[in-house]
Amino acid sequence: MTMTPEQASGFHETFGRLVSGVEQVLLGKTFVVRLGFIALFSEGHLLLEDFPGTGKTSLARAIAQSVKGTSNRIQFTPDLLPGDITGVSIFDQRSGQFEFHAGPVFANVVLADEINRASPKTQAALLEVMEEGRVTVDGFTHPVDAPFMVIATQNPIEQAGTYRLPEAQLDRFLLKASIGYPxxxxxxxxxxxxxxxxxxxxxxxxxxxxx
Incomplete structure (x- = not known):
């Protein structure tokens, strides 16, 4: 697919307006905001390695609002289960059938906060949706809406209670950055x-x- 000079100019202008809008929420972090939109438009995902309180949640929500999308935040903890992320099928006694209850991963921008605090099994619940844009539960496939992006944050590996992300998980992220304090x-x-x-x-x- 080729892009005309007029289309390229229009995209550049729109991209600048989106970045400027999010900058009103995350002051002084133009570079990270641009990386976030680059990952979104490239159908990739962003990994942020940073300390708490640097505006990671604000970044995810602002990006989602700028494209009129939805956002969810998942707090990763050691007791978090894969079904808490993807959703589960629950038997409905009235209909006699299993009904799928979607998890928080069904949003345009998903913030996986402190992802390396959860077990590797729970981390792996994101592998399919980050690669293929869908979730498979009990043999049934459920696509997520587009655009879709995961913004994951991880604590420094030196901190206690962290699980190092495996290579298969790191491979899902297009970009890695750090917001830092203002x-x-x-x-x-x-x-x-x-x-x-x-x-x-x-x-x-x-x-x-x-x-």
């Missing part, structure tokens, strides 16, 4: 947006009198 300029903008930097001495005095 720099000084972004931190000031965050504080200004929260209203913390707008408090003046006079306003503090007046509020003290009111109390």
């Amino acid at each position: 720099d000084h300029a972004a931190t000031v903008r965050i504080l200004e947006g929260s209203g913390c930097a707008r408090t003046t001495p006079s306003s503090r005095r007046s509020s003290t009198r009111r109390r």
Whole structure:
């Protein structure tokens, strides 16, 4: 499939608007935001190795909202089971049939938070859907909606209670990056947006009198 110069220019403009929109949520992280959209448009997945509190959940939700899609967050823990991710078939006594109850993996953008805290068996529940865009439960195949992307985060391997991702799992990710904490300029903008930097001495005095 070839792309005309006009189509390329239009895609470049749209891509820039999407990145700018997500940047309003994740300040000062243009490079990571661009990687997220590159993975999405390339039908790939993104692996983030970072510490908690750097905006990973905000990134996933903002990307999903920018393309008018859905997003789900899965907190990976040692007791998480594969069915908690993909969904399960439950027998309906009224109809006499098994009914499939979809798991949180059925969304456009899925955040697999701290993926290496779960057992390798549970991690493997994502292998099929990340490669083929579908989930097979009890012999029945259920496709996920497009676009589909997994943004997985993993704690540094040195931390206790982590399971190293096998090569078969790492092979599913197109890109690997780290968000990191915001720099000084972004931190000031965050504080200004929260209203913390707008408090003046006079306003503090007046509020003290009111109390």
